[in-house]
Amino acid sequence: MAAAGAGPAELGFAEEAPAWRLRREQFPSKVGGRPAWLGEAGLPGPGALACALCGRPPALVLQLYAPLAGRADAFHRGLFLFCCRTPPCCEGLRVFRNQLPRQNDIFSHEPPPENPPEETEDAVCLQLRSGAQLCRVCGCLAPKTCSRCHRAHYCSKEHQALDWRAGHKQACAQSGALDNTVPDHNFLFPEFEIVVETEEEALPEAVEREDAAEAAESMAETPEDVLDSMAKHESREDRIFQKFKSKIAPEPEQILRYGRGITPVWISGENIPQEKDIPNCPCGAKRIFEFQVMPQLLNHLKADRLGRSVDWGVLAVFTCADSCGLGSGYAEEFVWKQDVAGTPGPREGAARWPGV
Structure with a gap:
């Protein structure tokens, strides 16, 4: 995603893609799967990511690669949107921003190759170069370890129990290194690449x-x-x-609209935020609109379950107007959830989510 300024919106569409294109060294914009983390310092831990309503660990909804032109400190820049997908909650939303200069200790100074790598294995990488371990279920920071084998890492007791039932109970007793072929825990959203095109505006x-x-x-x-x-x-x-x-209507399959500083397109006249409703960044700068997630994405997430499931009309993400550094870690930004008129939100009248 490029910084669109006040120009036309950039539209995102979900498309199938080979696994190698969604690896972190490709700087992907993608839906679902495990996060392809950008920087390795200051990863949000379980406490920062936990659903503000039920406390459970969330799943990645999508991430965007959104560098800022002319900003050496944001040559690489990523936005990561998470939500709770555990019934009966299926609500809590959190979004994080991270940025890096071109010269860094993780990625090459040169652009990533456009051809697939020679190796064909798609083993899940659960350890970053810094040594940080990632959860076998969700791919987030994993401070907990299996007390029996001390080789499997988790973000929470919930995900440790999920992995235990999915096969770690048998693998735990086996000697040798833990297999990087992680079972499908039915927790992650389906993974797609986000491809972008500029909206054509009629006169x-x-x-x-x-x-x-x-x-x-x-x-x-x-x-x-x-x-x-x-x-x-x-x-x-x-x-x-x-x-x-x-x-x-011209592009009914769009799953998101990106445009830093443009005006979002609301689906309802209810719960449209005013300026006072969008909290400033902790650095003191105002937050501005950067992108919105459209209801069409729900068709790709396949989140329907018996009882309550993930749902929204529009998710509007507001980020620091200065895109401040806030150290070298991940800064939490702000999400505004707007439902279709007549459908209740997580709580009566509630549309604000943590971002300060």
Whole structure:
């Protein structure tokens, strides 16, 4: 993702991709799977990532590679969005930002190769170059270790129990190094590459002419009494939702809209944040809109379960306007969740999530 400024939005689409393209050295933008962490210092630990509502560990929804042009300290820059996917919660959202200069101790100074590597193994890498261990289930920082074999690492007791049931109970007693072929724990969201294209904006005059033509045609075919009824019941909510549908109609498969500093496209007239609702970054700078996750992504996540499942209308992510360093670690940013009108949020009237 490039920094779009006040120009047209960049649209993201989910596509199948070979596993090598989603490795961290490729600086991927992707949906689901384990995080392809950028920097290794200051990884968010279990406490920082835990759902603010139920306390359980989250799953990666998506990550974006979003460097800032002209910023030597943000030559590499990543945004990581997580959510709780454990019923009956399926709500807590957290987003983190990390950035690195081009010259660093992890990645090559040169761009990553565009051809697949010679090796064909897709073993899961659960140890960073710094020596930090990652959870066998979710790929996040893993301070806990299996007390029997001391070779399997986990972020939480919940994920240790999940891995135990998925086969570690048998593998634990075996000698030798732990196999890097990690079982499917049914916890991670399906993994896709996010490919990007710039939104083609129609000229305002053309849009107005099209809208006028459609309105005239509709009025010609609609009985007068129905038109009167429609006029009486027309609401701000209807207009905002219609605007949302019109905006995405040219590219209905878009799963996100990116544009640092542009205006988000809301799906409802309810719970639209005001400036006072977006907390400043701890560095003192304001936070600005950077990207929004669209409801179309839910089709790819396959998160439906009996009972409650992950759901949203729009997820709008706001990040530090200065993209401050805040040391060399991961800075937590702010997510605003907006539901479709008439569908309750996690709590009555609640739309704010931790970000300070």
